[in-house]
Amino acid sequence: MGIELKQVSIENWYDCTRLKVKKEQLNVFPAPVVYWIAESKYVDDFELRAIYCDDNLIGFLAFCKQPDGEGNHWIPAIMIDENNQGKGYGKTAMKKLIELIESMGCKRIMIGHRPNNLIAGRMYESLGFKKASEEIIDGEIIRLLQLN
Template sequence: MGIELKQVSIENWYDCTKLKVKKEQLNVFPAPIVYWIAESKYVDDFELRVIYCDDNLIGFLVFCKKPDSDGNHWIPAIMIDENHQGKGYGKAAMKQLIELFESMDAKRIMIGHRPSNIIAGEMYESLGFKKASEEIIDGEIIRLLQLH
């Protein structure tokens, strides 16, 4: 599986807006991708990547290139299109993103997910993300991956 993270560009941004999650996931991923693209033009820290598998656009992610005041690099969004879920692409994309953070000399990565999104929680745990606390914050379980 040839997973690659590419910049959002003039050539692929519109195709990104066509990515969709399953209907039952709309409460987990309520913001359409066009929202993230627009917000990234005003939130200086957001980096966008398109997830490709063998040159097919299959997903999208957003991460913060600068750490917050506690030294955490956040991943606000990652999604795999409904037609490509369940094939290991999300985990492969997360591994590449973790490598990118390591190349940036990041120390801590944070991500949140809804408590009902058990599949995401299990995937993050399998990558080494631990619960940052038992408290639900803004409706999400917050997880931390310590890199160094």
């Protein structure tokens, strides 16, 4: 499976806005992709990537290229389009993203997910993300991946 993370650009931004999660997932990924694209124009720290599999657009993600005050790089959004879920693309894209963020000198990656998003929780755990706290923060479980 040839997963690539490509910059969101003039050529693909509109196609990215057409990506959707399943209706039953709207409570765990409520903001549409167009929101993240718009916010990235005003929040300098957001870096966007379109997720491709063999030249087919299948997903989208946003991450922070600068660490927060505690040295954490955050991943505020990752999604795979409803027509491409359940094929391992999300996990492979996360591995590629971890490599990318690590190449920027990052030592700590943070991500959050809704408590009822058990699939995301299991995937993040399988990649080494540990719960940062038992406390639910802003409606999410916060996880941390400590890199070497």
